[in-house]
Amino acid sequence: MERARLKALVESTGCARAVGRMLFVLDPGWGPQARQEAEALLTLPDGRPPDEERGWLALPTGGSGGGVKWVRHDEATLAAAVAGMRAHFGLGAIHAIDVLPAHHVSGLMARVRAEVSGGTHLSWAWKRLEAGDCPGLPEHPDGWVLSLVPTQLQRLLRQPAAMAWLRGLRVVFLGGGPAWPDLLRRAREEGLRLAPSYGMTETAAMVAAVRPEEFLAGREELRPLPHAELAVDGEGRLGVAGASVCRGLWPDWRDTGRWTTGDRAEARPHGWVILGRMDQVIITGGRKVDAARVEAALRGGGGWEEVVVLGLPDAEWGETVVAFHPAGAPRADLKATIAGLAAWERPRRWVAVETWPRNAAGKVDRAALRRLGATLAARPAGH
Numbered sequence: 001m002e003r004a005r006l007k008a009l010v011e012s013t014g015c016a017r018a019v020g021r022m023l024f025v026l027d028p029g030w031g032p033q034a035r036q037e038a039e040a041l042l043t044l045p046d047g048r049p050p051d052e053e054r055g056w057l058a059l060p061t062g063g064s065g066g067g068v069k070w071v072r073h074d075e076a077t078l079a080a081a082v083a084g085m086r087a088h089f090g091l092g093a094i095h096a097i098d099v100l101p102a103h104h105v106s107g108l109m110a111r112v113r114a115e116v117s118g119g120t121h122l123s124w125a126w127k128r129l130e131a132g133d134c135p136g137l138p139e140h141p142d143g144w145v146l147s148l149v150p151t152q153l154q155r156l157l158r159q160p161a162a163m164a165w166l167r168g169l170r171v172v173f174l175g176g177g178p179a180w181p182d183l184l185r186r187a188r189e190e191g192l193r194l195a196p197s198y199g200m201t202e203t204a205a206m207v208a209a210v211r212p213e214e215f216l217a218g219r220e221e222l223r224p225l226p227h228a229e230l231a232v233d234g235e236g237r238l239g240v241a242g243a244s245v246c247r248g249l250w251p252d253w254r255d256t257g258r259w260t261t262g263d264r265a266e267a268r269p270h271g272w273v274i275l276g277r278m279d280q281v282i283i284t285g286g287r288k289v290d291a292a293r294v295e296a297a298l299r300g301g302g303g304w305e306e307v308v309v310l311g312l313p314d315a316e317w318g319e320t321v322v323a324f325h326p327a328g329a330p331r332a333d334l335k336a337t338i339a340g341l342a343a344w345e346r347p348r349r350w351v352a353v354e355t356w357p358r359n360a361a362g363k364v365d366r367a368a369l370r371r372l373g374a375t376l377a378a379r380p381a382g383h
Contacts, residue, residue: 001079001116009115010057013102019043022250024058024070027103029359037068041250054255055247059105061201070250071201080243081109081204082116084227088209089171089195092142093119097135097169099126099146105201106147106176130155134165143170149363150179153187153194154305163190171195171212175205176363178274178292180299188216198222198274202259204244208272221271230265230272237278238265282311284319287344291321294345298323301337303330306356308364309347312373323347324369326356 010016010023017024019042026038038060055072086094094117100107114121119142124135130152137144146169148156153174156162166172167190174187175197187194193212199205207228210220224230228242241258248254264275276292283289291309298307304325311319321344330337338346351373357365 001075001082001112003075005115006057006075006078006112009111010108013108013111015103017042021052022056022058025060025103025108027060027101029101030068034068041068041070055250055253058250059108059201060103061105072247072250072253073204074247077244077246078109078112078204079116080227081206082113084225084242084244085113085206085209086117087227088223088225089211091117091145091171093117093140095120095122095137095140095142095144097122097124097137097144097146099124099129099148099152105199105205109205110147126152129162132159132161134162137168145169145171145173147173147175149176150174150183151177151306151364153179154183157183157186157190163192166190166192169193173197173206173209175199178276178296180296182300184215184220188218191216196220196222198272200261202246202261203228203240203242204246207240207242207244210271219270221268221273223271230267232265232267233260235278236264236266236275237261238263238274280309282309282319282321284311284314284317284321284344286318289321289345294321294323294341294347297341298325298337301332301334303332303334303337304328306364308366308369310366310370310373312349312370317348320349321345321347322349322351322373324351324353324373327352327354 057073058070061069094113096110098110173195194215195209197206197209199207208222208224238261245259280291294309308324312322314320357368
């Protein structure tokens with residue numbers, strides 16, 4: 001992909017700001033503090049404007065979850081990500097329906113994939129799709145693709161019309177967070193050509209995915225895309241190597257082609273399984289609790305559509321297991337839901353959240369929930 005084409009594409013989103021030879025993508029939804037943090041990073045420490053040949057495209061990550069960071073990419077890293085995805089899924093021209101914001105890596109990459117492959121990019125408001133207003137799609141030999149986060153898929157699963165529309169897509173990419181077993185089971189029963197995937201801003205979106213045929217056959221292990229290599233260290237922390245890996249975080253330069261993630265993973269005979277975030281391991285009373293496992297159990301039991309489990313400081317236990325959920329009574333028997341969890345894995349506190357914090361990409365803001373945990377009164381289980 002030519003640099004001029006990529007610059008023009010990014011600038012057309014209305015989210016970009018040129019500073020020197022760098023192009024920074026800003027999140028329009030940032031609050032005053034996050035925007036102030038971002039503005040402070042637009043120049044070098046000595047006040048000079050940036051002057052970079054590679055890693056000139058800075059994509060935002062963080063902001064709502066622990067401080068703004070800029071991830072450095074360029075036409076080479078993004079083109080490698082597109083080539084790897086096309087090869088993995090056997091795609092020619094990529095015709096993408098895009099319901100994610102342009103400043104988010106998945107929303108930006110939908111545009112880049114269509115541009116590089118000679119396909120079509122169709123921007124569609126998520127609220128319209130959620131309300132059942134599905135776009136009419138002209139036929140293409142390569143079909144259409146769509147990227148969703150798990151919560152978006154869960155909401156569409158309630159709508160028969162949306163299911164019929166989704167079944168007509170060639171691939172429905174699912175990423176941006178862990179998908180719980182019940183969600184995947186229901187999608188499979190609906191016959192959706194789902195492709196659970198794994199990636200992040202630092203890797204130019206997906207680097208591993210399940211092909212739709214494998215998913216429908218009952219397989220859920222991730223296979224690395226051709227341009228990426230996965231490996232774990234002695235602690236089980238996942239590392240990614242490949243041509244789509246970023247050049248580092250602005251203003252540092254770290255062009256090694258490798259990125260150490262914050263995720264735990266495990267290689268199995270048929271592929272990879274992401275086990276959860278390294279920081280989601282809660283130590284309570286000397287016992288280790290996998291927060292992702294507890295969240296999956298609570299979602300699978302049908303208590304709430306969304307739930308987040310965090311470890312909060314506790315004078316007696318070191319950390320205590322706390323479950324955050326949208327305000328409202330659970331839709332299922334919580335005692336039955338947590339029956340399969342060990343005693344130390346079960347939440348000791350339940351926090352009802354009136355306004356569920358979410359970013360523009362539909363992902364929950366865990367940092368906001370952690371802040372709420374320090375101020376909101378806990379409610380006992382079974383309330």
